[in-house]
Amino acid sequence: MTDHIQFSPDQEALVLLDQRILPGREEYFVCRNTQDTIYALQTMVVRGAPAIGVTAAYGCYLASREVDPADAQWKARLEKLLKDLEEARPTAVNLRWAVELMRKAWHALPDLNLEALRAKWLEMAREVHAEDIEINKAMGRHGADLIDDGDTVMTHCNAGALATAGHGTALGVIRGAWEQGKKIQVIANETRPFLQGARLTAYELHKDGIPVKVACDNACALLMQRGMVQKVVVGADRIAANGDAANKIGTFGVAILARHFGVPFYVAAPASTFDLSTPTGAGIPIEDRTPREVTHVGEHQITPQGVGVFNYAFDVTPAELIAGIVTERGVIRAPYVENIARIIGGK
Ligand code: MRU
Numbered sequence: 001m002t003d004h005i006q007f008s009p010d011q012e013a014l015v016l017l018d019q020r021i022l023p024g025r026e027e028y029f030v031c032r033n034t035q036d037t038i039y040a041l042q043t044m045v046v047r048g049a050p051a052i053g054v055t056a057a058y059g060c061y062l063a064s065r066e067v068d069p070a071d072a073q074w075k076a077r078l079e080k081l082l083k084d085l086e087e088a089r090p091t092a093v094n095l096r097w098a099v100e101l102m103r104k105a106w107h108a109l110p111d112l113n114l115e116a117l118r119a120k121w122l123e124m125a126r127e128v129h130a131e132d133i134e135i136n137k138a139m140g141r142h143g144a145d146l147i148d149d150g151d152t153v154m155t156h157c158n159a160g161a162l163a164t165a166g167h168g169t170a171l172g173v174i175r176g177a178w179e180q181g182k183k184i185q186v187i188a189n190e191t192r193p194f195l196q197g198a199r200l201t202a203y204e205l206h207k208d209g210i211p212v213k214v215a216c217d218n219a220c221a222l223l224m225q226r227g228m229v230q231k232v233v234v235g236a237d238r239i240a241a242n243g244d245a246a247n248k249i250g251t252f253g254v255a256i257l258a259r260h261f262g263v264p265f266y267v268a269a270p271a272s273t274f275d276l277s278t279p280t281g282a283g284i285p286i287e288d289r290t291p292r293e294v295t296h297v298g299e300h301q302i303t304p305q306g307v308g309v310f311n312y313a314f315d316v317t318p319a320e321l322i323a324g325i326v327t328e329r330g331v332i333r334a335p336y337v338e339n340i341a342r343i344i345g346g347k
Contacts, residue, residue: 001161001162001166001204001207002133002161002165002166003017004016004017004019004046004051004161004162005017005046005051005054005055005129005165007058007122007125007126007129011030011032012032012065013030013031013032013062014030014031014036014037014040014055014058014059014062015028015029015030015031016028016029016030016031016040016045016046016055017029017162018045019044019045019046019047019162019200020043020044020045022162022199022200022203023199023200023202023203029045031055031058031059031062032062033062033063033065033066034059034062034063034066034081034084034085036062037055037056037058037059037062037085037088038059038084038085038088040055041055041056041059041088041089041095042088042089044194047158047163047194047196048092048158048159048160048162048163048164048235049092049093049094049095049163049235049236049237049238049269049273050094050132050135050136050163050164050165050169050270050272050273051162051163051164051165052089052092052094052095052098053092053094053095053097053098053128053132053272054098054125054128054129054132054164054165056085056086056088056094056095056098056099057098057099057101057102057121057124057125057128057129058125058129059085059099060082060085060098060099060102060103060121060125061118061121061122061125063078063081063082063085064078064114064117064118064121065118066081067081067114069113069114069115074114082099082102082103085099086099086100089287090285090286090287091237091238091246091284091285091286091287091313091314092237092238092273093237093238093272093273093274093275094237094270094272094273097272098128098272101124101128102121102124102125105120105121105124106120106121129165130165132164132165132166132270133164133165133166133167134328135270135271135328136164136165136166136167136168136169136172136270136328137167137172138328139169139172139173139176139268139270139326139327139328140167140168140172140173140175140176140179141176142176142326142327142328142330142331143172143173143176143177143233143266143268143326143331144173144176144177144179144180144182146173146231146233146264146266146324146326146331147173147174147176147177147182147184147231147233148182148230148231149181149182149183149184150182150183150184150230151177151182151184151185151230151231152184152185152186152187152228152229152230152231153174153177153184153185153186153187153229153230153231153232153233154186154187154189154215154220154223154229154231154232154233154254154263155170155171155174155186155187155188155189155197155201155232155233155234156189156191156197156217156232156234156247156248156250156251156254157189157191157196157197157201157234157235157247157248157250157251158171158191158196158197158199158200158201158204159171159201159233159234159235159236159247159268160172160200160201160204160205161204162200162203162204163196163200163235168204168235169235169236169268169269169270169326170233170234170235170267170268171201171204171205172268173233173266173268173326174186174205174210174233175208175210178210184210184211185211185212185213186201186205186210186211186212186213187212187213187214187215187223187228187229188201188202188205188212188213188214188215189214189215189216189217189220189250189254190214190215190216190217191217191248191250192217192250192294193293193294193311194293196248197214198214202214217250220253220254220257221257224257224258224260224261224263225261229258229261229263230263231263231264231266232254232255232258232263232264232265232266233266233267233268233326234247234248234251234254234265234266234267234268235247235267235268235269236267236268236269236273236325237273237314238273238274238275238278238284239267239269239273239274239275239325239340240275240278240279240280240281240283240284240316241274241275241276241277241278241279241280241337241340241341241345242279242280242281242319242336242337242340243319243322243325243332243334243336243337243340244280244281244282244284244316244317244318244319245267245269245281245316245317245319245322245325246281246284246286246314246315246316246317247267247314247315247317248313248314248315249312249313249314249315250315251314251315251317252315252316252317252318253315255317255318255321255322256321258321259321264323264324265317265321265322265323266322266323266324266325266326267317267322267324267325267326268325268326268327269325269326269327270327270328271327271328271329271344274340274344276340276341276344276345281316281317281318281319282316284314284316286312286313286314286315286316287312287313287314288311288312288313289311289312289313290311291308291309291311293311294309294310294311295307295309319334319336320334322336325340327343327344329343329344330343332344
């Protein structure tokens with residue numbers, strides 16, 4: 001699945017499969033400017049760290065179309081749009097990574113006129129988009145060897161094709177094992193409150209014919225206690241320099257249970273998800289989303305009127321619970337500080 005993020009040259013717009021209404025309806029949301037793109041990111045029309053990065057790269061191009069070369073202030077106005085875009089969601093570092101990539105290319109060529117900058121950014125956004133699929137396939141090849149024939153693999157949230165430009169990170173590893181001919185099964189934790197597991201992971205694996213069952217988030221301990229899970233593979237939104245990994249709320253609990261029951265717990269993420277400027281997971285900002293995602297299922301309110309809720313969207317799994325981090329450059333193992341600095345930081 002790769003048509004969920006498309007740039008339409010005819011419409012001069014970014015066209016996104018609307019993940020808010022999957023699997024019931026397959027409809028597209030069109031972003032024509034920065035505001036549309038920020039709206040799509042914040043309401044999770046598009047979500048998942050690498051997909052957020054690809055969207056942001058096209059968002060920079062759309063921003064460049066909104067400023068007027070005749071305006072003496074166009075550079076300042078463009079920078080403001082980039083800043084707004086970069087701050088659309090706080091946890092997935094791929095958002096900042098993509099905007100920073102575009103910004104650096106712009107600042108490296110300060111004399112570029114706006115027309116030339118637009119052309120450069122569209123070309124760069126297309127490259128980020130195409131490269132992400134290749135990166136995920138490489139991750140799938142490296143990670144496939146961690147999965148044995150006959151394994152049942154648990155995953156949390158959606159780290160699949162929909163969360164990336166295609167193929168997926170955690171689901172890329174699962175697809176890699178499946179393509180090797182291994183007979184595997186997948187347990188998709190439903191992932192309250194946005195239900196990325198129940199709606200999106202189940203949707204894309206089922207579409208590809210990979211056996212998948214959805215489990216309530218709170219079934220994890222029972223399933224592991226009964227020996228029904230051999231591996232866990234999840235994605236990440238940001239990985240600190242010491243290997244602590246932020247991912248969808250609930251991931252940390254799955255990792256603790258996996259340690260308790262002796263189930264290897266792996267994270268799969270591209271180099272762009274590492275944030276070497278953040279030493280440990282304690283420095284990763286955790287998104288606090290609208291209460292409505294918890295108080296309502298669709299239009300239906302499930303909590304008493306006036307009762308407060310928590311809606312932290314992510315948690316941080318300490319590196320000590322992670323058996324390995326699958327990247328496009330290979331599988332990183334402990335000691336994480338040294339190995340991440342060498343493999344990701346090039347030190
Ligand atoms: O809030 P979301 O849906 O953007 O959160 C997504 C996740 O937590 C994914 O597991 C993560 O981004 C990895 S995606 C390949």
